[in-house]
Amino acid sequence: MTGAGASTGQLAGETDVAAGEATDLFTKFDSTIAMRTNLLASGVDDPFSLVMEQVLSPTRAICNGRETILLGTYNYMGMTFDPDVIAAGTQALADFGSGTTGSxxxxxxxxGHKECEDALREFYDMEHAMVFSTGYQANLGIISTVAGKGDYVVLDIDSHASIWDGCAMGNAEIVPFKHNDIEAMEKRLKRIPEGAGKLVVLEGVYSMLGDIAPLKEMVKVAKDNGAMVLVDEAHSMGFIGEHGRGVVEDAGVLDDVDFIIGTFSKSVGTVGGFCVSNHPKFEILRLVCRPYVFTASLPPSVVATAATSIRKLMTATEKRAHLWKNSGRLHGGLKSLGFELGTDEPQSAIVAVLMPDLERGAAMWSALLQEGLYVNLARPPATPANMTLLRCSLCAEHSDEEVGEILDMFERAGKAVGII
Known part of the structure; x- marks a missing residue:
């Protein structure tokens, strides 16, 4: 949903250590250390420690001393420099100070926290809204609280790390199924013991390839089998659906799901997470959800920017249309140049460009950066099927001219590296 985009439960410990062997606690990270060392030795820029020295707009920044087009920031609706959003944050900072220092x-x-939750309730037309300090904490908190020991969580194998971590924290039985496979999901549900608590966790848009879930069919299967449904809409809130409510709205299942999780760090343009729901007992979660109870709340300036942005997204029809235009043009242009993409057709604001391996992926990333273009380099284990890919995240503020520049940069870099 929401955060840096990792899509597996395992984060780094790729090295196994024999039982009883004396070892440093960092030994399990040796393979990751070696990977990074080898990449840097090949002469590429470090893809994991880029510094933006100055941010000029939602689509441009100064990186390594040069102006760079941003195509990897999740700033889908370009709200980070909206004048009303900035004014609201500035006023809240002056009126309420820099932080709350409390839970x-x-x-x-x-x-401001109440106003932000009011904006979310209005945006989704739902009864309840609960704001967390990050999107990661929203998944961690809701999943671990509603699905505990003896319950079952049925989830897509490509689920975000925060979803896996929420399952682990709650100590529920984890039942994964093949990515976007409706039949596999149904088989898993039917094997769960009668009377057990069941939660199906899905994502509207999967963050690595930018593909969407068949939510209409999946939600029906879940409900037919007595499961509650949670949908993470981190990468679709704001621009998918008639009112920007995500894939749940587009698929017509908004009223059928029990929980929608989202983040402020994508389309909303700030930081924080949330859950909205119509469940009549939802408010008790404020007292029993550990990541909510035991974390300091968001600063007043942050919730003020979030509330203002959310309310503006309600009427952002033209922005949504332009973002879809950008997505279609970039996807079609890269495909015609000969790049292998993660989806056959544009499905979201994410366009994933598949690379042959990590070494050439890093070389391509570095070549693009030298051209003046920033994208995300994603590698295993965060990616599905051990893929290496360049993840492009389009913005509603990218101009037609910028999309044309981006395609030219990909062509030059791709030929220089030998990808196309």
Missing amino acids: RVLNGTYQ
């Missing part, structure tokens, strides 16, 4: 259940609920 939401103690001194950490300011007027």
Whole structure:
């Protein structure tokens, strides 16, 4: 959903250590250390420590001393420099100070937090909204709280790391199924013991390849088998669906799901996470959800920017249309140049460009950066099927001219590296 985009439960410990062998606790990271060392030795720029020295707009920044087009920031609706959003944050900073220094259940609920939750309820037309300090915490908190020991969580194998971590924290039985496979999901559900608590966790848009879930069919199967449904809409909130409510809206299942998780760090343009729901007992989660209870609340300036952005996204029809135009043009242009893409057709604001291996992927990333273009380099284990890919995240503020520049940069870099 939401955060840096990792899509597996395992993060780094690729090296196994024999039982009883004396070892440093960092030994398990040796393969990752070797991977990074080998990449840097090949002469490429470090793809994992880029510094933006100055951010000029939602689509441009100064990186390594040169102006660079941003195509890997998740800033889908370009709200980070919206004048109304900035003004709201500035005013809240002046009126309420820099932070709350407390949990939401103690001194950490300011007027702005309530206004932000009001904006979410209005945006989704739902009864309840709960704001977390990050999108990661929203998944971690809701999943671990509603699905505990003895319950079952049925989830897509390509689920985001925060989803896997929420399952682990709650100590529920984890039942994964093949990516976007409706039949496999149904088989898993039917094997769960009668009377057990069941939660199906899906994502509207999967962050690595940018593909969408067949939510209409999957939600029906889940409900037919007595499961509650949680959908993470981190990468679709704001621009998919008539009102920007995500794939759940586009698929017509908004009223059938039990929980929608989202983040402020994508289309909303700030930081934070949330859950909205119509469940009549939802409000009790504020007292029993550990990542909500035991975390300091978001600063007043952050919730003010989020609330303002959310309300503007309600009427951002033209922005949504332009973003879809950008997505279609980039996808079609890269495909015609000969790049292998993660989806046959554009399905979201994410266009994944598949690379033959990590070495050439890093070389391509570095070549693009030298051209003046920033994209995300994604590698295993965060990617599905051990893929290496360049993940492009389009923005509603990318101009037609910028998309043309991006395609030219990909062509030059791709030929220089030998990808096309």
